[in-house]
Amino acid sequence: MKKILISLLGLFFTLSLLAGGAGIWVYQSVMDYSQSPLNLTQSEDLQLHRGTSFNQLVTDLETKALIKDAWKLKVLVRIDPQLAKIRSGYYELNPGETVNQLLLKLTQGKEKIFSVTLVEGQSIKEWSAILQALPHSQFDPQVFNQVLAENGDDSALPEGKFFPDTYHYVAGENIRSIVQQSYLKMQQQLNAAWESRDEDLPLKTPYELLIMASIIEKETGKASERPWISAVFANRLNKGMRLQTDPTVIYGMGESYQGNITRKALREHTPFNTYRINGLTPTPIAAPSGASLLAAAQPADVNYLYFVSKNDGSHVFSRTLTEHNRAVNKYQRNR
Structure with a gap:
């Protein structure tokens, strides 16, 4: 009996050692395994919908x-249950990323971050087209006016x-x-x-400075x-001269602009035709950069009244109409 008991105890001990x-x-x-990399050679997106369970995630990862x-x-999350508390969202998986990092x-x-650049010198219409085309986002065509109204601006002039x-x-x-961030940043910069x-x-007013900055933005190539x-624009305003700047005419032409300013457009008396109106346009004509805002606030200490493009992004500046006509003949009329 003792031999049998000893044998049973030995077997139990052996099994315990094996189990251990x-x-x-x-x-x-x-x-x-937790420190091993995912099977990835390039970045891949992973979307977890609301209510996705951990077992569903495992099945999805295995299927892919x-x-x-x-x-x-599954054993790993039994060891550390906190790792099973996954959150819904849109994630980016990258080569070299380990199971534990995932x-x-x-x-x-830590969801995937998307970026969008709203470019200086473009209009609200152009920005709207960019925002509407963004992936995985919600866009409302009235979003700019909505943000204005939420911030106490009922002008509907974004x-x-x-x-x-x-x-x-x-x-x-x-x-x-995003639009709210953009609005608040412009208020700060302005x-x-x-x-x-x-x-x-x-x-x-600050709004007039904003208008001036938008015109500067559209005229600046360098x-x-x-x-x-x-x-030039400040000097012309001080002398009671019209701004006579093409970008304002183009903006006023709207959809009719097809790459060239027509003689008819230059003669037409519209709120944005600075060849026909005195002073500034009624609204900005584009989104000015911080540099253009600063330039509008602090013009250079020069007495130029004219400038003409050299067709390379830079301009020739002149003090008199005679000098200006000479530059126009050289760079625009090839005389």
């Missing part, structure tokens, strides 16, 4: 051949009131958040430029010329 050894092997195997030995993943990303909700910059969003986000304006600036172009 197997447990250690499983644990170490799962830990190694992103992981092997899915059972190890789970941390999903549990922390042109120029939003700052050009690169903005970020996550999948499913309403584009209104107020700073207005506070730093020259004392003798021929502009009465960044260093912004203060000089600003000076």
Whole structure:
């Protein structure tokens, strides 16, 4: 009887050792697995819809051949249950990313970040086309006016009131958040430029400075010329001269502009034809950059009244009409 008991105890002890050894092997195997990279050669997107369970995630990863030995993943979250608390969202998986890094990303909700650049010198119409085409976003054609109204501006005149910059969003986000950021940034930049304006600036309000900056933006091909172009317009306003700038005419032409300003367009008396109206246009004609806002506030200390394009992005500046006509003949009429 004693021999049988001893034999049973020995068998139990042996089985315990084997079970313990197997447990250690499983644990170490799962830990190694957590540090292994996903099966990826290029970045890939992963969308987790609301209500997606951890088991559904594992099945999806296995179906896409992103992981092997899915059972190890299930054991891993038994060891660390926090790793199973995945969040819905749109994620980016990258080559070299480990299983553990993926789970941390999903549990922390570190979604893929999308970017959009709203370019200076473009109009609200052009920006709307860009925003409407963004992937994984919600867009409302009235978003610019909505943001204006939410900030106490009932003018329904959004042109120029939003700052050009690169903005970020996550999948499913309403584009209104980007437009709101753009509006607030323009208010900040405009107020700073207005506070730093020259004392003798021929502009009465920040909105007039915004209009002037938008015209400067459209006329500038070479960044260093912004203060000089600003000076030309400021000097002309001080002398009671019309601005006579083509971009304002083009803006006023709208859809009828097909690449050339017609003689009829130059003769037409519209609110944006600065060959026919005195002073500034009623609204900005584009989104000005911070540099154009600053140039509008602080024109160069020069007495130029004219400039003409050299067809390379730069301009020739002149003090008199005679000098200007000579430059026009050289660079525009090839005489």
